[in-house]
Amino acid sequence: MEPDAQLVHDCLQGEGSAWEExxxxxxxxxxxxxxxxxxxxxxxxxxxxxxxxRIYKTLPSYRPSFGAFPTWLTSVTRNxxxxxxxxxxxxxxxxxxxxxxxxxxxxxxxxxxxxxxxxESELSAQLQQGLSxxxxxxxxxxxxxxxQGLEYGEIQTVxxxxxxxxxxxxxxxxxxxxKILETMGLRPN
Amino acid sequence: xxWNCTNSEERLSDYIDGLLTPAEAETFKAHAATxxxxxxxxxxxxxxxxxxxxxxxxxxxxxxxxxxxDATVGPRQEKASWKSxxxxxxxxxxxxxxxxxxxxxxxxxxxxxxxxxxxxxxxxANLNPVDAYRAANREVHLKxxxxxxxxxxxxxxxxxxxxxxxxxxxxxxxxxxxxEQTEPKTSNPQEKSQTGPKPGHSQARSYAxxxxxxxxxxIETCNASTRLAFFTTSMTATNRSAR
Numbered sequence: 001m002e003p004d005a006q007l008v009h010d011c012l013q014g015e016g017s018a019w020e021e022x023x024x025x026x027x028x029x030x031x032x033x034x035x036x037x038x039x040x041x042x043x044x045x046x047x048x049x050x051x052x053x054r055i056y057k058t059l060p061s062y063r064p065s066f067g068a069f070p071t072w073l074t075s076v077t078r079n080x081x082x083x084x085x086x087x088x089x090x091x092x093x094x095x096x097x098x099x100x101x102x103x104x105x106x107x108x109x110x111x112x113x114x115x116x117x118x119x120e121s122e123l124s125a126q127l128q129q130g131l132s133x134x135x136x137x138x139x140x141x142x143x144x145x146x147x148q149g150l151e152y153g154e155i156q157t158v159x160x161x162x163x164x165x166x167x168x169x170x171x172x173x174x175x176x177x178x179k180i181l182e183t184m185g186l187r188p189n
Numbered sequence: 190x191x192w193n194c195t196n197s198e199e200r201l202s203d204y205i206d207g208l209l210t211p212a213e214a215e216t217f218k219a220h221a222a223t224x225x226x227x228x229x230x231x232x233x234x235x236x237x238x239x240x241x242x243x244x245x246x247x248x249x250x251x252x253x254x255x256x257x258x259d260a261t262v263g264p265r266q267e268k269a270s271w272k273s274x275x276x277x278x279x280x281x282x283x284x285x286x287x288x289x290x291x292x293x294x295x296x297x298x299x300x301x302x303x304x305x306x307x308x309x310x311x312x313x314a315n316l317n318p319v320d321a322y323r324a325a326n327r328e329v330h331l332k333x334x335x336x337x338x339x340x341x342x343x344x345x346x347x348x349x350x351x352x353x354x355x356x357x358x359x360x361x362x363x364x365x366x367x368x369e370q371t372e373p374k375t376s377n378p379q380e381k382s383q384t385g386p387k388p389g390h391s392q393a394r395s396y397a398x399x400x401x402x403x404x405x406x407x408i409e410t411c412n413a414s415t416r417l418a419f420f421t422t423s424m425t426a427t428n429r430s431a432r
Contacts, residue, residue, distance in 0.1 A: 016262055019258075019262060020258060020262075023257050023258060023261075024254055027253055027254050027257060028246055028247075028248070028249040029246065031247070031249040031253060032246045032247050032249075035247055041250065045250050045256070048249075048253060048257070049253070049257050049260050052260070052261060053257075053260050053261055056261040056262075120244065120245065123240055123244065124244060124247065127240075127244070142241075146238055146241040146242055147244065149242070167202065167203070170202050171199065171201055171202035171203075174201070174202060174234050174237060174238060175198065175201065175230065175234055177237060178230070178233040178234045178236075178237045179233075181233075181237065182233060
C-alpha cells in the first residue's frame with residue numbers, strides 16, 4: 001500500500017497522528033497551488049486551511065477509485081479555488097495600479113538578498129505577476145502542469161475535461177504567459 | 190504536409206514535452222529555422238517552461254500546519270504532556286534555546302566552583318542530614334563573620350565610624366568644621382539657648398545615625414547574600430568534611 005493510502009486508512013481508523021502526517025506531507029503543495037492561483041499569501045493560507053477542513057470532513061467518502069490521494073487532494077483544492085474565485089470576482093475588479101505597487105516593492109527588496117536566492121525569488125515574483133494576468137482556466141492548467149508537475153492524465157482527472165482540452169489549455173497558457181512576461185519586459189532567461 | 194505558423198503554435202507544447210513523432214519534430218524544427226517569429230516563440234516558451242519546472246515550491250507559512258490541525262482536530266492538549274517534549278527534539282534544538290541553556294549551565298558551574306564545591310568528590314556519607322546541617326551552619330557563620338569583618342574594614346565604613354568618635358575622643362580627623370568653631374563665638378547666648386543642643390553635637394549625631402544606617406544596610410545586604418548561598422555552601426562544607 002502506498003504511504004498516502006496507508007495514512008488515509010490509519011486516519012479512518014481514528015489515528016490522530018496519521019492525519020497530522022497527511023497534513024505535514026501535503027500542506028506545502030496545497031499552499032503553493034493556492035498561492036500561485038490567488039497571488040496572495042494570506043488568502044492562500046486561508047484557502048489551504050479551508051481545503052484541509054474539507055478533506056477532513058469528506059475523507060470517509062474517499063475511495064482509491066477516485067485516483068491517488070494527491071490527485072484527489074488537488075481536485076478538492078482546485079474546486080475550492082474556483083468557487084472562491086467566483087465568489088470574490090466582484091471584489092477583484094479594481095485598478096491595476098494596486099496590483100503593480102506591491103510588486104515593485106518586492107523587486108526592490110529582493111535585490112538585497114544573496115545572488116541565487118534573489119534570482120529565484122525574482123523569477124518567482126515575475127512569474128506570479130504574469131500568472132495573475134492569465135485567465136483562470138489557463139492559469140490552473142499551467143500551475144498544475146509546470147509548477148506542480150502533474151501528468152496530463154492527472155490534470156484531466158482534476159479538471160474533469162477531455163485530454164484535448166487539457167493539452168490545448170496548457171499550450172495556450174504557456175504561450176500567453178510568455179507573451180505577458182515579454183510585454184512586461186520580464187522575459188526569463 | 191504544409192507546416193505553417195499556426196501548426197507550430199498549436200503543437201508547441203507537444204514539441205516541448207516530447208510528444209511529437211520524430212517526423213513531426215523535424216518538420217517543426219525546419220519551420221522554426223526559417224521563421225523568426227516562431228523561433229522567438231519557441232525560445233521564449235521553452236525558457237519559461239524550463240524556469241517554471243526548476244522553481245522550488247514556496248515555503249508554507251510557519252503556522253499553517255498548526256492552524257490546519259487546530260481547525261480540524263482542535264487544539265492539541267496532548268502536546269503539553271511530557272512525552273511530547275521528548276518526541277519533538279526539533280522544538281528543543283533551536284539556536285536560541287541552546288545558547289540560553291549553555292549560558293545558564295556556565296553560570297551555574299561558575300557559582301558552584303567559586304564556592305569550592307566539587308561534585309565529583311561528593312560521598313554518600315556527606316548526605317547525612319545532621320552532619321550536613323552542622324557543617325553548613327558552621328560554614329555559614331564563618332562566612333557571615335568574614336563578611337562583617339570585611340564590611341567593617343572597608344574604608345568608607347571606617348571613615349564613618351571614626352566620625353562617630355568626636356564627642357568622646359577628639360582626634361585630628363574629627364575636629365569640627367571652621368563654621369562650627371566660629372559660630373559659638375559670634376552668636377548670641379540667648380539664641381544659643383533657644384537652638385537647643387550644640388550644632389556640632391547635632392551634626393555628629395546625624396553622622397552617627399547615617400553611619401549606623403549605612404553600616405546596618407551593608408551588613409543586611411551581605412547577610413542576605415550569605416543566606417542565599419546557603420545551599421551551595423552547605424554542599425561545600427559537607428564535601429570538605431568528607432575529605
